[in-house]
Amino acid sequence: MSSIARGEPIALRPLAPQSAPGSGPALSVVAPCYNEEETLPVFVSRMVAACQAVAGDSFELLLVNDGSRDGTWAQIEAQAAQHSGVVGVNLARNYGHQLAVTAGLKLARGDRVLIIDADLQDPPELLTELSARMDEGFDVVYGQRRTRAKESAFKLLTANLFYRVLSGMSETPIPRNVGDFRLMSRRAVERLNAMGEQDRFLRGMVAWMGGRQTQVLYDRDARYAGETGYTLRKMIRLATAGITSFSTLPLKLAVVLAGAGAAIAFGLLLYVIVGFITGHVAPGWTSLAMMIVFFGVGQFMCLAVMGAYIGRIFLEVKARPLYFVDEVVRTPEAEPVNGPREVQR
Ligand code: UDP
Numbered sequence: 001m002s003s004i005a006r007g008e009p010i011a012l013r014p015l016a017p018q019s020a021p022g023s024g025p026a027l028s029v030v031a032p033c034y035n036e037e038e039t040l041p042v043f044v045s046r047m048v049a050a051c052q053a054v055a056g057d058s059f060e061l062l063l064v065n066d067g068s069r070d071g072t073w074a075q076i077e078a079q080a081a082q083h084s085g086v087v088g089v090n091l092a093r094n095y096g097h098q099l100a101v102t103a104g105l106k107l108a109r110g111d112r113v114l115i116i117d118a119d120l121q122d123p124p125e126l127l128t129e130l131s132a133r134m135d136e137g138f139d140v141v142y143g144q145r146r147t148r149a150k151e152s153a154f155k156l157l158t159a160n161l162f163y164r165v166l167s168g169m170s171e172t173p174i175p176r177n178v179g180d181f182r183l184m185s186r187r188a189v190e191r192l193n194a195m196g197e198q199d200r201f202l203r204g205m206v207a208w209m210g211g212r213q214t215q216v217l218y219d220r221d222a223r224y225a226g227e228t229g230y231t232l233r234k235m236i237r238l239a240t241a242g243i244t245s246f247s248t249l250p251l252k253l254a255v256v257l258a259g260a261g262a263a264i265a266f267g268l269l270l271y272v273i274v275g276f277i278t279g280h281v282a283p284g285w286t287s288l289a290m291m292i293v294f295f296g297v298g299q300f301m302c303l304a305v306m307g308a309y310i311g312r313i314f315l316e317v318k319a320r321p322l323y324f325v326d327e328v329v330r331t332p333e334a335e336p337v338n339g340p341r342e343v344q345r
C-alpha cells in the first residue's frame with residue numbers, strides 16, 4: 001500500500017475522437033440552408049472572416065442545403081468554388097433543420113464545431129467570444145438570446161409558451177431562449193453523434209449529455225433576407241419532438257385519471273350501497289352503476305400500466321448511450337488500465 005504516491009492525480013487525456021486527433025481542421029462550422037440564396041454571399045463572407053479570426057486557415061465551413069426550392073445549391077457551389085474551406089453538402093430532400101444540422105455534424109471533422117443559422121440571425125462574429133469561453137475548458141458554449149429583433153409577436157408568444165411547458169415537463173433541464181447556435185468540442189460532437197434517435201430535438205439532447213456547458217448572451221438579429229423556413233407545421237413538429245422525447249408525462253396521464261377515477265368510484269360505491277340498503281333506488285340501478293364504475297376505473301388502470309411499459313419501450317428504442325464519463329483520475333504508479341470509453345450499446 002505504501003506504493004501509492006500522494007502526488008497530484010493525473011487526469012487522463014479526454015476521449016480519443018473517432019477521427020484521429022489533428023486529422024481535421026481546428027474548426028468546423030455547420031450551417032443548414034433552406035432557401036437562403038440571397039443571404040448566402042453575405043453570410044459566407046462574414047462567417048469566413050470570423051473563422052479566420054479564431055482559427056486562421058484551419059477551418060471548414062459546411063453549408064448543408066436542405067432541399068431548397070430556390071437557387072441555394074447553385075449559390076453554395078459558387079461559394080465553394082470561390083472560398084477555400086467552404087464545403088457544400090446537398091441533401092436529397094428537405095429533411096428539416098434538425099436533420100440538416102445532424103448531417104453536418106456527422107461530416108464535420110474539426111476539433112471544435114459551431115452550429116449556426118445561415119440567415120444571419122445568429123451573428124457569426126460571436127464565434128470569438130464563444131471560442132474564448134471554450135478555452136476556459138467548456139465542452140459546449142451556447143448562445144442565449146438576450147433580445148430577438150423584429151420577430152413576430154406570434155413567434156415570440158409561441159416560443160415563450162413552448163419553453164415554459166417544456167421546462168415544466170422535461171426530466172432534463174433544458175435552458176430557455178436557446179436555439180441550436182452553439183460551439184461544441186469534438187468530444188461533445190462525438191457524444192451527440194452517438195445518439196441514434198430518429199426524432200431529434202438537438203438542444204434537448206445536448207442538455208441531456210451533460211459535461212461542462214455554459215452560455216454567452218447575444219442579441220438575435222432580424223433575418224437578413226428571405227422568410228422563415230419554419231412553417232407552423234414544422235414548429236409544431238419540433239415542439240412535439242421536444243416534449244415527447246424529453247418527457248413521459250403525457251403517458252402518465254392515465255395514472256392520474258386512474259387515481260381520480262378510483263377516488264370517485266369509492267364514493268359512488270358507498271352511495272350505491274347505502275341506496276341499495278335503504279331501498280331508495282330503481283331496481284337494477286345498483287348493479288348497473290357498479291358495473292360502470294368498475295369497468296371505467298379498470299380501463300384507466302390498464303391504460304396506466306400500458307403507459308408505464310410504453311414509456312419504457314420508448315426509452316429503450318432511443319438506444320442512447322447510458323452515460324458519458326468526463327474523466328478518470330488515478331495515482332501515477334497505478335497500473336495503466338484502459339482509458340475511459342464512452343459506454344455505448
Ligand atoms: N432550415 C433548414 N431546413 C428547414 C428550415 C430551415 O435547414 O426546413 C434552416 C434555415 O435555412 C436557417 C435555419 O435552419 O439557416 C433556421 O431556420 P429559420 O430561419 O427559417 O427559422 P427561424 O429562425 O425563423 O426559427
Ligand code: MG
Nearest residue numbers: 117119121223
Ligand atoms: Mg431564422
